[in-house]
Amino acid sequence: MKKVVILGGGVGGTIVANLLAKKLRPEEAEITVVDKTGKHVYQPGFVYVAFEHKKPEKLVRDERRLLRKRVKLVLGEAVKIDAEGKQVHLADGTVLDYDRLVVALGARLTPDELPGYKEAAHHFYSLEGSMELRKSLEAFQGGKIVVTVASVPYKCPPAPSEAACQLDYYFTKRGIRDKVDIHFLSPLSRVFPLEPVNPVVEQVFAKHHIRSTIFFNAESVDPEKRIVNSIEGESIPYDLLIMVPPHRGAKVVEESGLGDRGGWLPTDKFTLRTKAHADIFALGDCTDVPVSKSGAAAHFQAKVIAESIVADLRGEPATARYDGHVMCYCDAGYHKGISMSFDYEHPPVPPPLGLKDWMGKRFLNRVYWMLVPAGRV
Numbered sequence: 001m002k003k004v005v006i007l008g009g010g011v012g013g014t015i016v017a018n019l020l021a022k023k024l025r026p027e028e029a030e031i032t033v034v035d036k037t038g039k040h041v042y043q044p045g046f047v048y049v050a051f052e053h054k055k056p057e058k059l060v061r062d063e064r065r066l067l068r069k070r071v072k073l074v075l076g077e078a079v080k081i082d083a084e085g086k087q088v089h090l091a092d093g094t095v096l097d098y099d100r101l102v103v104a105l106g107a108r109l110t111p112d113e114l115p116g117y118k119e120a121a122h123h124f125y126s127l128e129g130s131m132e133l134r135k136s137l138e139a140f141q142g143g144k145i146v147v148t149v150a151s152v153p154y155k156c157p158p159a160p161s162e163a164a165c166q167l168d169y170y171f172t173k174r175g176i177r178d179k180v181d182i183h184f185l186s187p188l189s190r191v192f193p194l195e196p197v198n199p200v201v202e203q204v205f206a207k208h209h210i211r212s213t214i215f216f217n218a219e220s221v222d223p224e225k226r227i228v229n230s231i232e233g234e235s236i237p238y239d240l241l242i243m244v245p246p247h248r249g250a251k252v253v254e255e256s257g258l259g260d261r262g263g264w265l266p267t268d269k270f271t272l273r274t275k276a277h278a279d280i281f282a283l284g285d286c287t288d289v290p291v292s293k294s295g296a297a298a299h300f301q302a303k304v305i306a307e308s309i310v311a312d313l314r315g316e317p318a319t320a321r322y323d324g325h326v327m328c329y330c331d332a333g334y335h336k337g338i339s340m341s342f343d344y345e346h347p348p349v350p351p352p353l354g355l356k357d358w359m360g361k362r363f364l365n366r367v368y369w370m371l372v373p374a375g376r377v
């Protein structure tokens with residue numbers, strides 16, 4: 001029997017496993033997911049843990065309960081991918097053979113990469129980070145908050161500007177907005193990563209007195225002086241620093257010699273086969289595919305990979321292609337949101353800001369568990 005091994009039980013890996021279990025007969029393939037925690041985490045909810053008192057436990061589910069019964073779940077950390085021998089090695093010594101491998105290991109937060117980061121910065125890119133930020137915001141009575149990113153790429157590119165909007169809304173609700181100066185620093189030539197949407201976000205920032213500085217690529221943080229310095233030579237003071245941590249690709253990819261300089265896995269942007277090995281697929285945050293690192297991208301990519309593996313195992317031509325589709329919602333506070341949908345050929349159309357997309361985001365947050373990991377949508 002053929003063996004399909006999927007590394008990572010996050011958004012992408014779980015959908016691939018469930019779709020394969022639906023499409024392939026049990027005698028056609030054994031499907032195994034390897035995950036180091038066995039917990040599936042809904043990361044878009046981190047923002048609400050920091051800014052809205054969302055309970056952290058609401059964002060975590062047992063991976064076993066999200067997988068179809070016939071999918072085997074192995075709890076363990078993948079430490080080596082032997083692409084020539086078609087084997088994966090786990091930290092406890094287990095070795096898994098595969099006919100097709102799917103790498104869905106997400107991105108790795110690497111706070112050590114920016115001098116001063118660990119001592120000074122807060123973030124909302126992990127459950128623990130979001131809880132710490134929540135406490136610091138509660139204690140904050142006024143002063144200057146800087147919101148920025150340590151480096152690019154990072155997952156969910158709109159999240160930092162969403163956080164700036166959430167901060168404004170948070171302090172407005174607390175009645176001390178006039179005591180808080182919010183300063184957003186962007187590494188790009190504009191505030192928002194997607195150019196067609198930038199004017200909408202700039203308007204929101206102007207209306208809510210969120211200051212911005214562009215071309216600010218962080219070089220270091222001075223925790224004593226409370227200053228963040230840029231490669232461009234600027235130094236910006238802060239009382240509270242909210243900074244998306246540096247990101248790299250998965251450690252096992254790097255250590256197996258399969259990653260690029262950032263540790264990202266070189267992957268064909270249409271077929272989602274890795275460039276060096278046609279029997280290894282990759283999706284989501286761990287790849288170098290030129291789209292936003294997002295759950296939405298992982299979701300759409302998972303369908304292409306599942307179709308291609310079914311075709312491969314049945315000896316049929318694999319014709320499925322990923323078109324670069326990403327769809328996302330941003331919560332701008334005040335019950336207003338925007339949505340964006342785009343692909344390789346079609347940039348997003350500037351969306352109106354309103355209640356409908358705010359509700360869209362809230363709805364997705366609720367129905368995620370029912371619909372997305374199972375691959376129902």
Ligand SMILES: Cc1cc2nc3c(=O)[nH]c(=O)nc-3n(C[C@H](O)[C@H](O)[C@H](O)COP(=O)(O)OP(=O)(O)OC[C@H]3O[C@@H](n4cnc5c(N)ncnc54)[C@H](O)[C@@H]3O)c2cc1C
Binds near residue numbers: 010034283285
């Ligand atoms: C604050 C925030 C807000 C976001 N908002 C949105 C949003 O609104 N919309 C959106 O589409 N996306 C959003 N995202 C991004 C989205 O969560 C990620 O892009 C998505 O989870 C990526 O899916 P993935 O399958 O590639 O990786 P992940 O979901 O991160 O899963 C990776 C899995 O691999 C496992 N793993 C890692 N290393 C190993 C190893 N060596 N061995 C075994 N297992 C391992 C991990 O335990 C994890 O379960 C947001 C992210 C953040 C942080």
